[in-house]
Amino acid sequence: MHASGTNVSWKQARLLVAAMLCCCAALAASTSKIITVTDKGAIQLKQDTALEAGRLYDIKSGKAFLGFLVSEKTASGVALRLLAGRAESGAEVIPRPVPTGRVGLLGGSHNERAAQELEALLPGRVVDLDGRAEAVLADLAAVVVIGPRIPPGVRDFTRTGGTLICDLAPYAMWRGVGLGEAISAKELQVTVTSERPATRGLGLGQRLAWFGKNEETHVCRVLESVPAESTVLLALEPDGRAVAIEETIGSGHILALDLLSPNGAPGHDKGSVLKWVLPGNLLCRSTRYTHTVSRRLKYDGFLALQHAVAKRVGPTWVHEPIGKDSGGLTVFRFRTGPMDRPTVLLNGAMHSGEWLNPYLLLDFVEHIANLPEDDWKTRWFLEHFTLAVIPMLSGSLRQESSNGCDLNRNFDCRWDDYTRGYGWRKGKALKLRGTAPFSEPESRIIRDQIWNHPVIGFVDMHMHGIQHGALFWAPHKDCEPKGDFYAAAAKTYAEQLRDRFLWKGPTQLGLRYVPPGRGRLVPYANNWAAFQGLWAISTELIGGTEHSLQEKELGFEALFAFIHTAALEFSAGKRTWLGYPRCGMARPGGARDGTAMVFSRNNKQVIAYRNNRGKGTLSLPLAIPDCRLEAEDGTLLEWNQREGEHLLPMDTERRFFSCGQADRVAVLDALRRATYQPRLPVKLFVPAITARRFLPPFTHGIDAGLSEEGAISSDVLVCLGNAAYNSKPAWYAEYSVDLPHEGTWAIWARVRYPSGKDDSFGFVPNGVKAALQGDQVLGNCGRNDRKWHWTARGGGSTSLPPGTPLCFRLPKGTFTFRVYARETSATPALTPRLDMLALTDDPAAIPTDAEAREAIAIASSEAPRAQQKPEKTR
Template identity: 25%
Template sequence: MRVRCAVWRVLLALAALAAAGAPERGRTAEGDEPGAEAPKQKGKGPSREPLKLRTLKDGIPVVGLRVKADAAAEHGVPVGACFEVRRGNRLAGYAEISRFEDNWPCLAFLLGSGRAEDDLLPVTAPVPYVQLLTDERDALEAKELKALLADRLVVAELSDRIALDPRCTARIVILHGGIFFMGGDPIAQPFAREGHLVIVDTLAYSHIKGEVADETKFKEPTTLRTVREEGFTLGFPPESRIPWYGKKGKGYVARYIAGIPQADQAEKLLATDDSTKNSALLEVDLGGRLAVMDLITPTGRAGRDPGAKNKLIFAARALGSGPRYARYLPSKPEYDDVIKWFDDLAEKHKDGITKAFEGGAGKKEDFIYSYTLGAKEGRPLIVLAGALRGTNWLGSTALLRLAEVLLDNPESDPKIDWLLERTRIKILPILNVHGYRNNQDPNENGVELDRNFAYQWDEHADKKARGREPFSEEGAVVVRNTVEKEKAAAFLEISVDDYDAGYRFVRARDGSPPQQALLHGLVSVLNARLRYRFVVGDQMLQLRVTRDAERPSAANWAGSTGALAASLRICGDGEDSITNQDVAVEACLHFLQAAALSLEKPEPPPEPPKKATKAPARKPAAK
């Protein structure tokens, strides 16, 4: 009970901190509460120098860098820029630049808190200014690049007189036709030789080389075949087959560079076509890098349509803002494979993760297992659940990748060590084992697990979907036992939705105002983290917060117990598993951090240094 009271006190404090920057209202997603909440987009760029947290006399927290407000963007501290607040190796909170006070950037805390001399680290990846040089500035790929890079992209048309922007330290060159490079290459290779990055479309590169790269026609959708996992193909293991094509009439098209580079050439082959006879992705070392990829022929919408879902992934990766943790997994793994991967991870990290039997339908093949990481008993418990619907395998594999990141800590991130010291994290990767095995949403009894919870169960119209009574199904019982009996402080379930509904956190209907403020704060930080990383259709991928509908659901029920509860909704399928997995891992990490920060006891302010006391003057000795 004392822990619960402490949680509410901290959450109330967070709500007060977040009140100054309440999120805007956004569009409604199907199945969510009308009038769903959407956070403002935050941040324009990273800081260019180490920053400290200072405090003015009136108590306003400020960044220790005095700049003119109209020049703030040039210093990397525009209004909306988001920072991680770190005290040594400990995460203290997250804050954003809310305004300028007498030319001092002032902070508003989104999560946690801070004090003087805390370090401020930019959340958004350091993306350079990029100049797009193209002969069709209104083409689909130009609009998608603008969605990806936003304020960092400058567009110029290829012509006899090109206006080159001196701010831009990277270039993208796209040529749809014409004879621009017949007189030589004045813009791509020379810039790369100066040590810069240049991304060149396949057709433009073929013109630079004096070759022809005609469209290759196919009767069926075609793929790229990765050869190396390095550079901008990180996350795509060798032999990955990535759908990459455009539609033309009743067939499909793609474009390649003829032949395969030899070992003694500057060109490094990263991917070929299906026949393995032609080059699909190249990296050319000219002092700087020249990255060659086909950006024109995939005619579908980036991040959304088949054949084009990964269209901008390689470009974002080359620019330094691409996927951070994800691994490409284009098809659903079997249940036994998922459990074996978790078991192998537990064997590798014997002291870091514990496997436990949680329940099942009486048959071993339907057993439900959990994997617990982090601190031992006595620390707050946070529960992460996957596959309430049997078809939602993307959530299960994302939880596996999350466990790998937490245990392996590939970037040596001190926030992960801090998190594992302060919380217990229980992962339930597959709750609907029968549905998962048979690739169906309901379980063996025809019940949708997410409708089998004791939250407005009587009012739910679909009697078959809800089950014969609340918690009649094994997967729902496992969630109840974990949240209620183990007194979980937070619960997050991962589900998959369609693109129109969008990527989002669906919060528990009865979530308290402090919990709502907490979720809005973490989504603001998460959006800053994902900035410049992915595009879905014609928009940069950003999440929002919505409210669950009046219906039974795991999140609604967990929220009614007092726990911080939500459902994370990702979109798509195996083709865009890189995007889904990366978003899910980042979202889970930030959910864990937000929950952990809300449970931290505020540190007392440091005591002011004591003034040295002067020794009393010695009286002269009596004569």
């Protein structure tokens, strides 16, 4: 018996690899095809080949990675659609591999649970062998046996070259060894005793939680002895009894482990996180990048690890200091090439207490230094782009920096608006955001990396509670209105994570994509970076030591998806201005919500500038002829001039002003002396009680016996009926308002929810069918503290007011609309109150109470209420 060690016979390795390849047979079976791009841009295969919907295809020309496609169902069949990059006639299309090998299951009395878990891991590929003829075994890549015994046919299948994965109980019965059980009030642990394909990702000698729970006790089954031919993979601490073993029988292979004792949700509960990783490593290559689980070290220990990695990865990577954090600790950067090439920047430990990301990034650095020969996509990236990695931005080892600042609230993107925090930040927002934008040395390091180098993409890595799940989080829409890039990256990592890990449910573990959204814009690093024009994402991973294996795998796939997609889009001609030498400037002309970057293109200085909300004019004192103003798509735009100044329109669209023969110094000086004049938005206020007509049970608050001292209007409108969000729309109040001009108008309401819940009304323009879903939801911000607040469309119980603006493109003239009851109560004390409605021609211009009072100018002596009451319609 080999109780420990790393010896793997050639025959064992061959059998294990054969089993893995069988389960990923599509890789070997896939052959590349040549594409044709038609005059209309349609992409077709030259060969007469049937396409399977939902597949991903890489586009390659020589050694160049051009893009990737997805096959989708259409009315006429299945067509190819470009997700990222470009397609060229004559290029190769290479299908991404799809797991196909089938696995048999013998579950016995545990069939239901085992089938759920295995079917979740390998959907559509599990064959139930209970009561089936043994002839079906010849078509299987492997067999999983959970109990209670291993039939003769499966034993023969194993002896003749098959792979058997089984629980300890049937294995012990077949091999004639004793089965025991460890029970403890404390959590049970195992030690990794061998490095084999099944234990890939688990470092030799590492201790891991492995247990199930029986009320208050922890339980784990073990083998009391093991056959001499077997190798122990996991041994119980401290007595060394086997919890997982492997054995070669004939020309086949057995993996036996305790699959039943860890009875929590696989991949979720601490004692069951790794329950299916060992079988998964054999069945579907679950672990592909990770070599060891990570444990949190003190700062000195991590610094020593970082320097050790730096020694191992030279000369592929340059390791260099780039500044100091607020505690005086040196911040280091790894880079693969010169910083004057288009660069993707990866950042870990913005919140130093979120400990896993620095270790993930060090693993990523080592992986890039030892890149597999078949990873042609990343090799292409490294030939043309630079990868820069900051493993630990802050060394405080807690959520706050050494200065007591939340660094991810210190960026100049609505920084002034960040006055409220929640959770551990509650009551501390003004302190946590810092004394000014970029007041902290750590945030200035990120700013300067992005402003002073041609960084095209930025990934900011975080961790949060396990209950939220892992996230791939796109920036706010006011910073990045286009979501196609992020959806494409999410599609690629989702494909790579297929059939890899289990999660509670059971379901497959994945990385949930959060597309660009609205609601409150928080001064996050990724929001600020996207505001500058970069592709920028934030990842949120979860868990502790045991989770680190699968979470690092998720992180790797997210990073590869992001850097590949950014490089493909840039190479296809998108946002190429990011690749030029540049510098940045915050708040040009004093525009609180503005930013500018100056870059050199064709021997001219160009200013890229925009707001994240609001409109106005940037007066640039630059007496230079031969200037031009362009939109992002290259369209020439007009602007006004006066003596010695260019009057540049400035709003949420990025514009590019080419500054003639002016040099960089002159342009930066002009930006410092520039002034910004905002255009005041039009805001129209409508008291809720001035409805043209309404259907009972809508009524005035006074008529319902309600008095609302906090109302701006003389009274409020309420609905005394039990309306539900999923019921048929019935009761409404109708309004008309005169719009002074055509354009995009945002709708707002001043409401109060006495229930404190995420109540809501519905908003429906005249002539539109009432569904009260999507952009017809008015309200629904659950974190309202039962107070009056302005709202648009919220996101539910965790949503902060005001939510996402409800925007409609409307013509000049009379606009008629209805406000419906959507979530109301027949109980007067609980039903939502509607006080005011507002329409603004700037979606970022949220109305205020002061503006409403001034606009309405409610007189202390009003006309008799009988004259004010609207028509009641029955």
